[in-house]
Amino acid sequence: MARPYALLRSGFPYYLTMGQRRVTSNPVDIGFGEENVYVLTRGGLGSEVRVINWEDENLGLRGSGSFTWPAGLLVDEDENLYVSDEAKNTITVMSKDGDVLDTWGEPGSDHGQLDRPSALDFDAQGNIVVSDTINNRVQRFTRDGKHLQTIGGVQGSGEGEMNMPWGVAVDELGFVYVSDWRNDRVQKFTGEGEFVMSIGSSGSGKGEFNRPSSVDVDAHGDIYVSDWLNDRVQMFNADGRFIEQFIGDANLSKSGREYILANQVTLRLREMTDLEPTRRLSAPCRVRVDSEFRLFICDFGQHRIQVYKKEAYELSESQIAPPMRNPILFTT
Amino acid sequence: MSDNHLALISHLMRRAGFGAGRDELEELSSKSYEDVVEDLLHPERQEDLQEDALKRYNLELSYHDAVQLWAGRWVWRMVNSRRPLEEKMALFWHHVFATAWYKSEHSPTIIRQIEMFREVGMSDLRTILTELARDPAMNYWLDNCENHADQPNENWGRELLELFSMGVGNYTEDDIKNAARAFTGWTFTQPIPLYPFGHYTSEFHYLPEDHDDSEKTFLGHTGNLNGEDIVDIVAHQEASYRFISRHLYNFFVADEPQVPAWNIEPPNDPDAIDALVQAFAENDGQLRPVLRTLFNSDFFRQARYRKVKNPAELVAGTIKLVGTYDWLPAPGQSVGALSGATSIMGQTLMNPPTVEGWHTGHEWIDGGTLNERVNFAVNQFNDLSSPGVRAIVERLARDGALSPDQLVERCLDLVGPLEVGDQTRSALSSYADSVGDVDLSTDQARTDNAGKVARMLQMIVASREYQFA
Known part of the structure; x- marks a missing residue:
């Protein structure tokens, strides 16, 4: 699908809240099957894959006890699950029922070796791109672990250099985006690994980051970045221009509502307090956007998934005035 | 540099901090002892720790819930901070103002209380006691949220005087009752419940409609006293200077009898306590001049190896020696192991046994804890690659x-x-x-x-x- 010439951005309303503490505890990534939603969790309440459905029902766990520091999750067309473990330096492949089909990856810094593999994404060919954090690079592998490509590999803050990258995404045109975590920026590369552009710098203002944890790109080319320690997600257009930010607008998930309705004390305490903080994001670890322009945010500190949905109208070149070189005050 | 100078700096760093490796000791020994003391007293001269990598690999430190992990993060700070006295003073006040997680199970406020100790721990008694009186974790721990104008609860008022400032024998039962009345209406905002989405914090909240506005007499002062007035009076009593000085001596210099015996057992070194009291009195209750007097004194310099390490000191000091918990956690490494180690030795940080805190000195040691202390220290040296x-x-x-x-x-x-x-x-x-x-x-x-x-x-x-x- 070709990208539109331009957009009428109508809005980005809140869409859905999924999960709750002790179900989707401390989510770090999310993936989707035909009917199931797979949430990768990490921490003292469980480091495993939680399966829920769109009705927010708990369908069980996959991979319990298998992971130390699970970081990234991918779900393929057969609903096989790929989980990176940045303590074990492995990628584990499981069936949707949790049977381990394959484990690959070995520690080291040579091409094809890994040192704390974190985020994962598929490219258009179905290969896997891995953020190889301590080696300051991303690598591309076949699904069974054959090394195909290395991008980066030099620690630093110059163009194409990286400092402990965390998130990675590949868009439909083949460009690779890296949330260059300790440099507080996102870098964009061609599929061949050539540097294209950089977005962001350190701080908490618009377009600034405090340790960005992930990045994703929608079919319009809009870029979403989870700005981890600023507790928000920022959105940029394909040129890297800041569009808006998401600080969280959660309502009660279905399972959360059912829990509260069964607990009289909880009901009373919520009547005694200010509920505004319940909407907000806390240390979001992962953003993913799907083909329906739904933006999924793994709200790590609040144990849930917040979902927004983009409203935009695609414009042809004839529908919009030509680009302007300068701003104008006469805006009609 | 003389060997004795380095040994004295090492003593200072064990007491005012959590020890120092040899490279750090040699660096510090290029300065005079008094200059090192000044640097310790002014933590703002050193950069604070970068915790980004710690949080990335202990992800639950990116928000306030997992209390054992946060206690471990505190030990990690003891190990790595270039501002060790800041951490030591936070630990000191945690000993004196012992507040435990187990009653509320509300992690954010317990975690916040320790942050508060870190922020104001070297200020002055009035500021510290005011922050303590406004602290939600303490408020709930000692039931001041149940202290209403028409139904006073004396728990906080009593412990403020008995355990947190003046010590037994320096006030009357009427002073306790009136202190409690002065703190009516001092409460905290109701935190949002834990389920379904995790903990949220709470803040100090004053309810004027629940405050007893009638006249009260406290330690000879009469008027419509409020909580701030009680703190102001308490923070300028010689008894408070003396009580806190004895705590400082016990924590930093040499082991004293346990606190409940202090009204019958005299201090081991009355002259030392007098010197600290005088420093308090001459400086309007400020901590920094008192600590300066303490660390520069002969009684402190001569007190090498006269104090049993508390578990936090033993764990942090040993980890500093082996260098295994630095800015980047090793694969799979959790700082929760550090707080787990102090726990098994009898000191669960952020969760002391009672409002009296931990018994110290030789009471840290029994057959079980000695075994744990020795095993922990020995095991750290198993890895030749550390x-x-x-x-x-x-x-x-x-x-x-x-x-x-x-x-x-x-x-x-x-x-x-x-x-x-x-x-x-x-x-x-x-x-x-x-x-x-x-x-x-x-x-x-x-x-x-x-x-x-x-x-x-x-x-x-x-x-x-x-x-x-």
Whole structure:
């Protein structure tokens, strides 16, 4: 699908809240099957894959006890699950029922070796791109672990250099985006690994980051970045221009509502307090956007998934005035 | 630099901090003792710790819930901070104003209380007691949220006077009742419940409609007293200066009897307490001048190895020696292991047993905890590749080959310098004699013989003397 010439951005309303503490505890990534939603969790309440459905029902766990520091999750067309473990330096492949089909990856810094593999994404060919954090690079592998490509590999803050990258995404045109975590920026590369552009710098203002944890790109080319320690997600257009930010607008998930309705004390305490903080994001670890322009945010500190949905109208070149070189005050 | 100067700096860093490795000690020893004290008293001169990598690999530190992990993060700060007195004062106030997680199970407020101690711990008694009185964790711990105008609860008012400022014998029961009335209406905002989305914090909240506005008399002051007035009066009492001075002496200088005995047992060093009281009085209750007086005093300088290490000191000090918990956690490493270690030795940080806090000194040691203390310290030296062990081996290698006596002396020096008695020295020498000369002159020799050095280090940290700061 070709990208539109331009957009009428109508809005980005809140869409859905999924999960709750002790179900989707401390989510770090999310993936989707035909009917199931797979949430990768990490921490003292469980480091495993939680399966829920769109009705927010708990369908069980996959991979319990298998992971130390699970970081990234991918779900393929057969609903096989790929989980990176940045303590074990492995990628584990499981069936949707949790049977381990394959484990690959070995520690080291040579091409094809890994040192704390974190985020994962598929490219258009179905290969896997891995953020190889301590080696300051991303690598591309076949699904069974054959090394195909290395991008980066030099620690630093110059163009194409990286400092402990965390998130990675590949868009439909083949460009690779890296949330260059300790440099507080996102870098964009061609599929061949050539540097294209950089977005962001350190701080908490618009377009600034405090340790960005992930990045994703929608079919319009809009870029979403989870700005981890600023507790928000920022959105940029394909040129890297800041569009808006998401600080969280959660309502009660279905399972959360059912829990509260069964607990009289909880009901009373919520009547005694200010509920505004319940909407907000806390240390979001992962953003993913799907083909329906739904933006999924793994709200790590609040144990849930917040979902927004983009409203935009695609414009042809004839529908919009030509680009302007300068701003104008006469805006009609 | 003289060996004695370095040994004195080492003593200072064990007490005002959590110890120091040899590189740090040598760097500090290029300054005068008094200048090192000033640097400790002014933590803002040093950069604060970067915690981004710690949080990335202990992800639950990116929000306030997992209390054991946050306690471990505190030990990690004790190990790594370039502002060690800031952490030590937070630990000091945690000892004095003991507040436990187990009653509320509300992690954000317990975590926040320790942050508050870190922020104001070296300010003045009035500020510290005011922050304490406004602290939601303390408020709930001592039931002041149940202290209403028409139904006072005296728990907070009583402990403020008995355990947190003046000590038993310096006030009357009427003073307690009136202090409690002055704190009516001091409560906290209701936190949003834990389920379904996790903890949210709480803040101090004053309810004027629930405050007893009638006249009260407290320690000779009469009026419509509110909580701030009580704190102001308490923070300027000589009894408070004396009580906190004794706590400071017990924590930083030498072990005193347990707190409940203080109204019948005199201080071990009354002159030292008097000196600290005078510093409080001359400086309007400020902590920094008192700490300056304490650290620069002869009684402090002469108190080497006269205090049993509390578990946090033992764990943090040992980890500093081996260098295993730095800015980037090792794969799979959780700082929760650090708080787990202090817990098993009898000190669960953020969760003291009662409002009296921990009994200190020799009461840290019993058959079980001594075993845990020794095993923990010894186990840290199992890994010959740990940065601290490698650094010690490299330093020893400058001497080429070490005779048995040299091995004992040099290892004792690099672990402290640690002063040991004849019995311990004899045991160390016996081991050193059994291995003979230790050659560290080549890479191969270091590989072959590092284990002998590590074994000697393990015997040293297993010694009776290593239990003392």
